[in-house]
């Protein structure tokens with residue numbers, strides 16, 4: 001089972017379709033049990049879309065990343 005931090009690290013590759021099947025499956029299983037990561041995924045998706053449409057680049061704004069990390073901390077994630 002992967003943790004939330006790994007989730008964050010893998011998110012970009014996941015959305016790009018660069019992960020292998022096993023990792024993708026682990027990630028999707030994590031999403032099923034982790035609402036904060038789902039909401040981050042959705043935020044990331046829309047942010048990515050906006051970036052592509054305007055700046056033609058993919059990047060997580062620092063503010064969003066910090067917000068998520070705070071959420072995860074409050075969520076009291078195991079390990």
Ligand SMILES: [Zn+2]
Pocket residue numbers: 003004007030034036037
């Ligand atoms: Zn998570």
